[in-house]
Amino acid sequence: MQSILTLNNLTKKFGPITAVKNLSFTIEKGNVYGILGPNGSGKSTTLGIVLNVVNKTNGSYHWFDGSDSTHNALKKVGAIIEHPNFYPYMTAVQNLALVCKIKGVPTSKIDEKLEVVGLLDRKNSKFRTFSLGMKQRLAIASALLNDPEILILDEPTNGLDPQGIHQIREIIKKIASEGTTILLASHLLDEVEKVCSHVVILRKGESLYTGTVDEMNASHGFFILQASDMGVLETELKNHAGFGKIKKEGDTLVAYLEEPMDASTLNQELQQKGIVLSHLVKRKESLEEQFLELTKNLN
Amino acid sequence: MLRLLNIELQKLRYNRSAKVISIVYFVLITFIALIASIEFPLGSVNFRVADQGIFNFPFIWHFNTYVAAILKIFLAIVIVSMMSNEYSYRTLKQNLIDGLSKKEFVLSKFITVIGFALISTLFVFIVSMILGLSFSDYNEFGIIFSDMEYLLAYFIKLVGFFAFCMFLGILVKRSAFAIGFLVVWWIVESIVYGLLKWQFFKGTDIAETISQFFPLEAMSNLIKEPMTRLGAVQSAATQLGENFTKSYDVTFLNVAIVLVWTFLFVYWSYAILKKRDL
Structure with missing residues (x-):
């Protein structure tokens, strides 16, 4: 198996609080992973560390075979965290064009990805006019622009209405069925159960379980x-x-x-x-x- | 390099307020030319500012760069907000996740700062050239292109000042507070200078020696005020028994101080960003 992300004893302390404690796991190509844990269990912090926005205190991690710098590796990754961040004064297309420039990919795929998330008809609307569900879908489109090796989603359905949740889940399932590796952080168990093949369970920054959902589920009963x-x-x-x-x-x-x-x-x-x-x-x-x-x- | 500039320009291009303020700034620079049209009656003669020698080469380089530098506060607003917006829109986080490194982020901002300073310098050059060619008493090639170091000083002054704004934008994260901080900093520099001058080192030049290392003071020392250099003012002063013997030159020391500050501001911006958890 080709490994995509490897964590070794990753630790993050915020002052006296340890948000992530000695966390180790490996993400392999082709699987759909879920990171489960109650609020405040260190899910977002862990993702923040591997996504280059939070500094680790101890331990190490590397993307792919570890030969490239984190920020270059991130160009092959698609990620959305907590809530969608874009420039409110730019339209959907302008925002995505900016992401293309950062990732160094051609802008030719913008329309195709907007189509995937069903935003093509709103492509020239300013980001600030979007509803939360649309913003979240735009974030997914943006994460898909580089046809990523892995798609990382942090609480993608947070704050959405049932329709929005359903839409996002359908999109995730569709992407997963095309063979893209997915890492999904959530505290919604049925969400993970429905979508993921592997889980990492966190509690107070420590890993309680790492393995397949089936094994954890004691699937034979x-x-x-x-x-x-x-x-x-x-x-x-x-x-x-x-x-x-x-x-x-x-x-x-x-x-x-x-x-x-x-x-x-x-x-x-x-x-x-x-x-x-x-x-x-x-x-x-x-x-x-x-x-x-x-x-x-x-x- | 070009990629980073391209990224930053895309962010600015669609930002209406940034665009408006930048345009106002460059229009105001060209309005220096309006000084030429100021005239008022003085007894029986018509007094025209343009005829008083302020547009003579090479003095015009000094005068125009000094006046144009006052306008830099407009661009400072654009630069502070282009930093702090990244925080308030949380797009800094997104940029990093999308694969921009923290170093590249700071560089893209600094390159833009240099770009703004370059265009401003070019504008001042063109405006001065036009004004000078229309009003100057001396139009010899050698005179026109003497004292050009004021343009260089102007460029360095802008880069230094904008780097300071960039640093404040990252440090404070809110545009209004960053501008406030800038004003507070200026007041603090003045107070410290006042204390040194009138309290601790009364009657000596030590206060000046120290204060020339302050960032804002160093920037303002780059181009000294040109008013007392004017022929009319000088002759008036001589009649009053006052004598201006100060040097108006751009000194190497001043340039060096500002360059060191510029480097520090850019480096500190990067250091803060590197240390911070977003």
């Missing part, structure tokens, strides 16, 4: 089981290849699946071994439950 002889049941489950973690929860056992298995199969297998279940439920955890679980454990 888990069983909640009860039998008359709990000891035998537990031994049996521990010896079963299909299960990973097994934990006691009150009178029941919770067994996490490592491979897909449906409830009737398990029931049949256990009965053949003489274990009769009095309680059998199969469930799937939502990302939200997982997230709350992860962040709760560390309190």
Whole structure:
């Protein structure tokens, strides 16, 4: 896999507060990443550091293979952060032309990108006349001008109405389907669940989880089981290849699946071994439950 | 280089207030020519300012650069706001994210500053040339092109002053406050000079020796006031028993001081930007 962004023990302190603590992860080409975390968990600070606007306190990061300076690497990156920043007195096209000059790309793609975000008919309107949703879409168009290797989006749906949120998500999905690597920071879990394949979960500047959404989601689900002889049941489950973690929860056992298995199969297998279940439920955890679980454990 | 200038010009081109003030500034420079038409009756003769020798080569270089330099405050507003707008629109952040380095950002502003100073100098040159050729008593080639160092001094004075404005714009982040800071700075320089002159080093020249290193004082020392150099004023003064024996030359020391300040302002602008989290 070709790596796009590598972080090594990145740390940022604002006076006594540590906003990002020893953060390490790698972004690989072709995946859609989500950075999840409650407000103030260091998402924007992390993005600010790799985007050259916030100075790191410690650690290191590099773009691509690390051979180029950060600002040159950023010419191959498209990024929008928090809220769209453009010159209010310029029109959409003039603003995008300026971005082209900074990135050193031809201005020929402006119309095409405006079309992608559905702003072509407003291309000669001044930026200050735009609604928030339009501003956000213009920001996406601007980030796409250089056909970036990676698109970085920080809270792209913040403050938008449901229609605006929907529009932005559709655009993101469309871009992702074309194979562009995306890094999406958000505190909206369903947003990340819907769009991302990988997640980095942050809390108070520390990484709690890095990996695929599926793994985190325990996508095979888990069983909640009860039998008359709990000891035998537990031994049996521990010896079963299909299960990973097994934990006691009150009178029941919770067994996490490592491979897909449906409830009737398990029931049949256990009965053949003489274990009769009095309680059998199969469930799937939502990302939200997982997230709350992860962040709760560390309190 | 050209790319950076191009980026900055694109930002200025569509900014209506910047455009209006710049145009007003350059129009005002050409209006120096209007001084020529001032005339008032003095007894039985008609007194014409243009006939008093202010448009004589090479004195005109001194006079026009001095007068034109007063107008620089107009461009100062444009420069301060072109810095602070980047903060208030948060476009500085966006520029950096789009792949401009902090060094390139400061350079693009400084190149624009030099551009403004160059065009101003060119304007003053053209206006002076036209006025001089119409009114000067001496039109020999050698005289016309003597004392040209005033144009150089004018250019350096503008670059230094605009670099100061640029630095204040980055430091203070708000145009109005940055202009206010400029005024406060000027007052502080005057107070410090006053204290040195009338309190600590009374009756000596030490105050001047120190104050020539102050940035604004150094800039104003580049082109000294030309009024007392006029023939009419000099003869009037002689009759009153006063004698002006000061030098009106552009000195190397003054040029050097302003150049050092210019370098410091640009460097500090970069240093602040580098240190700041946006």
